[in-house]
Amino acid sequence: MSSSVPSTSGGTGSADSEAPRRNSKRPKYSRFTQQELPACKPILTPQWVISAFLLISIIFVPIGVASLLASRDVVEIVDRYETACIPENLRGDKLSFIQDPSSNKICNRTLIVPKRMKHPIYVYYQLDNFYQNHRRYVKSRNDEQLRSNSSANSTDGCDPEDNANGSPIVPCGLIAWSLFNDTYNFSLNNQAVTVNTSGIAWKSDRDKKFGDDVYPRNFQNGTVIGGKRLDPDTPLSHQEDLIVWMRTAALPTFRKLYGKIEVDLEESAVIQVTLENNYNTYSFNGKKKLVLSTSSWIGGKNDFLGIAYLTVGGLCLFLALAFIVVYLVKPRRLGDPSYLSWNRNPSGH
Numbered sequence: 001m002s003s004s005v006p007s008t009s010g011g012t013g014s015a016d017s018e019a020p021r022r023n024s025k026r027p028k029y030s031r032f033t034q035q036e037l038p039a040c041k042p043i044l045t046p047q048w049v050i051s052a053f054l055l056i057s058i059i060f061v062p063i064g065v066a067s068l069l070a071s072r073d074v075v076e077i078v079d080r081y082e083t084a085c086i087p088e089n090l091r092g093d094k095l096s097f098i099q100d101p102s103s104n105k106i107c108n109r110t111l112i113v114p115k116r117m118k119h120p121i122y123v124y125y126q127l128d129n130f131y132q133n134h135r136r137y138v139k140s141r142n143d144e145q146l147r148s149n150s151s152a153n154s155t156d157g158c159d160p161e162d163n164a165n166g167s168p169i170v171p172c173g174l175i176a177w178s179l180f181n182d183t184y185n186f187s188l189n190n191q192a193v194t195v196n197t198s199g200i201a202w203k204s205d206r207d208k209k210f211g212d213d214v215y216p217r218n219f220q221n222g223t224v225i226g227g228k229r230l231d232p233d234t235p236l237s238h239q240e241d242l243i244v245w246m247r248t249a250a251l252p253t254f255r256k257l258y259g260k261i262e263v264d265l266e267e268s269a270v271i272q273v274t275l276e277n278n279y280n281t282y283s284f285n286g287k288k289k290l291v292l293s294t295s296s297w298i299g300g301k302n303d304f305l306g307i308a309y310l311t312v313g314g315l316c317l318f319l320a321l322a323f324i325v326v327y328l329v330k331p332r333r334l335g336d337p338s339y340l341s342w343n344r345n346p347s348g349h
Contacts, residue, residue: 064309181228
């Protein structure tokens with residue numbers, strides 16, 4: 001009788017002790033929650049470190065050399081003309097000249113081909129000191145209006161170029177209003193050189209961001225004209241100069257594609273350029289340049305990529321050689337406990 005009592009009370013106690021366990025919010029035991037899963041703990045031995053640096057240098061140095069050679073093969077002609085295309089007697093007041101609608105803006109420039117240029121030859125205009133990345137400038141557009149005719153009257157975010165004469169502007173905003181409007185015409189041996197201006201914009205922009213049912217309306221009808229006028233009978237998706245301009249640049253110095261010359265230009269060929277110097281960069285001390293350039297597998301002329309690869313590869317090679325010298329001159333056993341701080345005795349006691 002006495003022996004059965006502890007048995008009964010013990011069973012009840014066991015049930016009562018497991019109840020809190022079932023109701024506990026403690027996570028179920030697993031090797032994952034207890035961080036007991038197998039893990040890789042690499043030990044960076046001198047051999048591994050030296051091998052890694054050598055491998056990086058072996059990969060990066062050839063890529064850097066190839067990139068630099070490809071960049072050097074690009075033929076580029078750059079002609080700065082914002083001052084040269086103003087009559088000498090008017091260069092003291094450039095702003096008045098560019099703002100005078102009656103002044104003759106036609107300018108003739110001569111370009112000499114330094115090396116044979118294979119087509120396609122890309123024609124760019126370059127602007128310096130033009131901050132397309134300014135917060136207010138970047139926000140001054142309405143993407144819904146550009147995309148669909150059903151939103152043509154929507155001008156939210158386009159202030160201050162949202163309405164003119166009481167009617168909505170299409171396309172609205174400061175970006176479209178300031179569209180680049182210098183023009184270039186090329187001739188070689190008194191024969192006109194055609195510049196192809198189709199296919200210069202990103203296909204994704206043409207197909208997704210600019211609608212083929214959206215037409216310019218009430219554009220450049222304000223009191224101040226910002227830049228180029230648009231053909232009111234051509235949908236925005238076909239006006240690729242606008243599409244290129246609307247993809248804003250991240251830096252104050254940028255190039256935008258104007259067109260492509262699809263014939264080869266031989267070395268020492270003389271190209272006559274007739275341009276209209278219409279775009280006002282004088283109010284903010286901007287610069288204008290006409291650029292003709294070929295391309296390579298890395299794009300246009302840019303030495304930075306090759307120099308960056310060579311710098312990283314050379315640095316890794318230097319570190320690998322330095323570690324080799326240290327390892328050979330003053331080696332030490334891996335995991336030697338005598339190098340631990342608490343095993344050192346600087347006082348000598």
